[in-house]
Amino acid sequence: MCRAIPGKIISIDDSNPELRMAKVNFAGIIKDACLNWLPESKVGEYVIVHVGFALNTIDEQDAEQTLHLLREMGEIP
Amino acid sequence: MKYIDEYRDKELVEKISTKIHKATTKPWAIMEVCGGQTHSIMKYNLLEYLPSEIDFIHGPGCPVCVTPIELIDKAISISLIKDVILTSYGDMLRVPGSTMDLFQAKAKGADVRIVFSPLDAIKVATDNPLKKVVFFAVGFETTAPANAMAVVEAKRRNLTNFSLLAAHVLVPPAMEAILSSQNSRIQGFIAAGHVCTVMGYKQYFPIAEKYKVPIVIGGFEPVDLMEAVYMLISQLESGTYSVENAYSRVVTKEGNLHAQKVLEDVFEISDQNWRGIGLIPNSGFKINRSFESFDAEKVFSLQNSKVSESPLCMAGEVLQGHIKPTACKAFLNICTPENPLGAPMVSSEGACAAYFHYHK
Ligand code: SF4
Numbered sequence: 414m415c416r417a418i419p420g421k422i423i424s425i426d427d428s429n430p431e432l433r434m435a436k437v438n439f440a441g442i443i444k445d446a447c448l449n450w451l452p453e454s455k456v457g458e459y460v461i462v463h464v465g466f467a468l469n470t471i472d473e474q475d476a477e478q479t480l481h482l483l484r485e486m487g488e489i490p
Numbered sequence: 491m492k493y494i495d496e497y498r499d500k501e502l503v504e505k506i507s508t509k510i511h512k513a514t515t516k517p518w519a520i521m522e523v524c525g526g527q528t529h530s531i532m533k534y535n536l537l538e539y540l541p542s543e544i545d546f547i548h549g550p551g552c553p554v555c556v557t558p559i560e561l562i563d564k565a566i567s568i569s570l571i572k573d574v575i576l577t578s579y580g581d582m583l584r585v586p587g588s589t590m591d592l593f594q595a596k597a598k599g600a601d602v603r604i605v606f607s608p609l610d611a612i613k614v615a616t617d618n619p620l621k622k623v624v625f626f627a628v629g630f631e632t633t634a635p636a637n638a639m640a641v642v643e644a645k646r647r648n649l650t651n652f653s654l655l656a657a658h659v660l661v662p663p664a665m666e667a668i669l670s671s672q673n674s675r676i677q678g679f680i681a682a683g684h685v686c687t688v689m690g691y692k693q694y695f696p697i698a699e700k701y702k703v704p705i706v707i708g709g710f711e712p713v714d715l716m717e718a719v720y721m722l723i724s725q726l727e728s729g730t731y732s733v734e735n736a737y738s739r740v741v742t743k744e745g746n747l748h749a750q751k752v753l754e755d756v757f758e759i760s761d762q763n764w765r766g767i768g769l770i771p772n773s774g775f776k777i778n779r780s781f782e783s784f785d786a787e788k789v790f791s792l793q794n795s796k797v798s799e800s801p802l803c804m805a806g807e808v809l810q811g812h813i814k815p816t817a818c819k820a821f822l823n824i825c826t827p828e829n830p831l832g833a834p835m836v837s838s839e840g841a842c843a844a845y846f847h848y849h850k
Contacts, residue, residue, distance in 0.1 A: 416526050416710070416839075417684045419491075419492070419493040419494065421492075431643075431646055432643070439491075445609075447609065447639070449748065450749045450752075452748070461684075461687065463632055463633065463684060464607045464629075464633055465606065465607025465608070465609055465610070465636065466607070466639065468632070468688055468740070468746060469740045469741075469742075471493055471740055473739075475738050475739045476493065479717075479739065480496055480713075483502055483506065483713065483717060484502065486509060
């Protein structure tokens with residue numbers, strides 16, 4: 414149930430101020446997602462989507478850094 | 491796929507595994523709260539990468555599994571009323587009620603439809619003005635705001651033919667209930683990442699403090715989970731019990747305030763009955779007064795009927811982490827995903843289904 418998957422915003426429809434909708438690309442599959450809870454989100458950003466609602470924007474810098482640290486951690490004996 | 495593939499990197503999982511082995515000096519019992527995480531642990535065979543000292547106990551985080559049977563029965567009764575369209579998430583259709591499930595109701599002529607988003611249910615209601623459309627909505631804090639949005643949208647569109655049959659469960663009170671139960675063995679938690687995406691993780695500080703258990707927020711991919719285990723074991727081995735975030739690319743301390751606002755607008759906290767576990771105080775959401783015309787329980791005012799569970803099913807024990815699914819006598823021989831005796835065998839994130847599909 415609590416699965417939420419990452420996808421990239423490819424377009425935003427702001428015509429209805431009550432329901433900010435976007436097209437989101439999930440590995441080639443395009444679906445609608447509501448962006449009401451991410452009023453600042455922009456085309457090109459990655460969001461994490463659950464039952465048609467984007468829950469948060471993915472912090473790219475944080476993601477890179479975590480992976481980098483994990484890879485390094487393995488190197489130190 | 492970005493943000494998925496790199497977190498399934500086997501080499502990285504192995505590196506973290508080595509770290510965990512080095513860090514572990516004694517037995518530890520840890521619980522992943524969320525059924526989605528149980529599913530990943532089994533699917534990616536993560537137990538193989540962990541030292542035998544670590545006992546992973548699977549938690550109750552499967553909303554489909556803990557939805558009270560009374561409510562399943564109510565959904566079935568409502569679906570059989572003339573001119574009703576009952577919509578729900580796919581997993582709900584095969585959850586056994588006292589006498590049948592929603593699929594069987596459908597076979598009897600009920601108009602039962604699967605939706606992927608609450609906004610789909612709103613569309614069904616808009617497209618069918620002469621029908622009464624009910625959305626049977628379950629979920630944790632991850633899903634509850636989306637379900638609440640269906641009600642907000644229905645009100646905005648002046649839909650008078652839409653109502654919500656809601657069963658929402660909240661994670662922190664369940665964690666407390668598990669910790670305060672007499673036979674709890676849990677020494678540390680991996681908290682449910684997507685619940686925290688919405689709610690943040692402030693709520694966990696008092697729990698960690700009161701029960702002296704470390705809590706690490708974890709994601710769902712193998713690397714995320716291994717990292718969370720490593721952080722948890724490091725805390726356990728050094729005797730600390732703080733709250734840490736191993737899923738910081740999408741989880742912040744505050745969570746998503748907009749989503750939380752929708753929850754506040756539509757719901758109020760209530761006591762909630764968890765199937766197999768029992769009543770947990772303040773562990774649910776019910777629709778508040780200002781939206782009560784959208785509450786299916788009020789619209790249809792059905793009485794609770796007598797419920798009956800399979801006497802063989804040990805779902806309650808499984809959901810509280812007292813036993814593994816393999817300890818249930820019905821597991822594999824009588825109870826299967828095609829013919830489930832209990833809800834944890836239905837949902838892909840129920841522990842029994844996860845063991846059915848992936849346990850070797
Ligand atoms: S295996 Fe089936 S019968 Fe046994 S606890 Fe799980 S759901 Fe219930």
